[in-house]
Amino acid sequence: MKFEVFVTLKKEVLDPQGKAVENALGDIGLNTIKNIRQGKYFTLEVSETDENKASDLVKSSCEKLLANQTIENFKFNKI
Amino acid sequence: MKANVIVFPGSNCDRDVKVALEKFQIQTTMVWHQENSMPKSDLVVLPGGFSYGDYLRCGSMASKSNIMNEVIKHADKGAYLIGICNGFQILTEAGLLPGALLRNRKLKFICKYVNILIENNSTPFTSKYKKNDKIKIPIAHNEGNYFADEKILNDLQNNEQIVLKYCDENLNINNESNPNGSCLNIAGIINKKKNVIGMMPHPERCVEDVLGGTDGSGIFQSLLS
Numbered sequence: 207m208k209f210e211v212f213v214t215l216k217k218e219v220l221d222p223q224g225k226a227v228e229n230a231l232g233d234i235g236l237n238t239i240k241n242i243r244q245g246k247y248f249t250l251e252v253s254e255t256d257e258n259k260a261s262d263l264v265k266s267s268c269e270k271l272l273a274n275q276t277i278e279n280f281k282f283n284k285i
Numbered sequence: 286m287k288a289n290v291i292v293f294p295g296s297n298c299d300r301d302v303k304v305a306l307e308k309f310q311i312q313t314t315m316v317w318h319q320e321n322s323m324p325k326s327d328l329v330v331l332p333g334g335f336s337y338g339d340y341l342r343c344g345s346m347a348s349k350s351n352i353m354n355e356v357i358k359h360a361d362k363g364a365y366l367i368g369i370c371n372g373f374q375i376l377t378e379a380g381l382l383p384g385a386l387l388r389n390r391k392l393k394f395i396c397k398y399v400n401i402l403i404e405n406n407s408t409p410f411t412s413k414y415k416k417n418d419k420i421k422i423p424i425a426h427n428e429g430n431y432f433a434d435e436k437i438l439n440d441l442q443n444n445e446q447i448v449l450k451y452c453d454e455n456l457n458i459n460n461e462s463n464p465n466g467s468c469l470n471i472a473g474i475i476n477k478k479k480n481v482i483g484m485m486p487h488p489e490r491c492v493e494d495v496l497g498g499t500d501g502s503g504i505f506q507s508l509l510s
Contacts, residue, residue, distance in 0.1 A: 218434065219387070219432060220387070220390070220432075220466070222388055222389075222390050222391070222392050222466075223388060223392065226392055270349075271341070271345060271346075271349060272341075274342055274345065274378065274385055276377070276383075276384060276385045276432075276433070276434075277385045277387065277432060
């Protein structure tokens with residue numbers, strides 16, 4: 207079973223990388239694009255046939271490693 | 286006194302720390318991160334470097350290494366644990382210290398001597414300094430921007446857990462003397478029990494005049510007293 211995971215910085219955490227990307231887009235004329243926030247995207251496969259169980263495992267991997275909940279939020283979907 | 290230095294793949298200050306500890310007659314053993322046990326010691330050091338190539342988030346994967354179960358037990362017993370630079374990042378990722386270390390606000394790796402104010406000298410790691418002493422000590426990091434939410438920052442202040450702060454020559458703690466964007470100019474914090482400290486500066490890099498200074502010695506001398 208395949209999942210996709212999105213890890214994003216919480217809104218109160220500054221994102222200097224997003225800001226640098228925004229500035230660079232401005233430099234190439236795309237200056238109407240604002241508020242860029244950079245995050246991480248993972249795809250993963252779970253060798254589990256029960257969707258609820260698989261979903262619990264993905265949640266657990268997000269909580270334990272993929273995201274740092276002090277600074278990041280996560281969400282995931284089955285794909 | 287006995288110390289264990291944990292070596293992760295990508296650690297690069299592990300041997301520097303060993304040399305510094307041995308200079309102060311602290312008997313030191315290197316322990317590979319995959320081990321499930323380590324020799325009994327008074328102190329454990331998580332050294333600087335780039336464990337796991339800083340993949341995912343700095344310190345995130347090292348914080349899940351086998352040996353970390355033993356390191357956490359060591360800290361739970363109240364024994365001393367110090368994380369320097371990448372070691373500090375590992376301590377926050379392991380949940381042994383609150384907050385997180387983000388990319389430096391100007392997105393640059395910073396490698397230079399900075400002025401540090403000793404905010405709290407009543408810890409086992411800083412007792413040889415005086416409160417409000419200014420020390421000159423090197424930093425070398427890309428992710429040293431300490432972040433914590435308001436509640437954590439209030440807790441740190443109320444419990445006197447902020448040990449080291451970035452300052453200027455005249456002890457001013459402000460935006461100009463903050464090299465990396467850290468909340469409250471924080472360079473080092475300690476846990477509530479006062480036995481686990483994390484710091485971005487490298488004391489092991491300034492314990493010899495020939496290396497440019499000896500202001501880091503106080504950290505090791507404090508441990509011995």
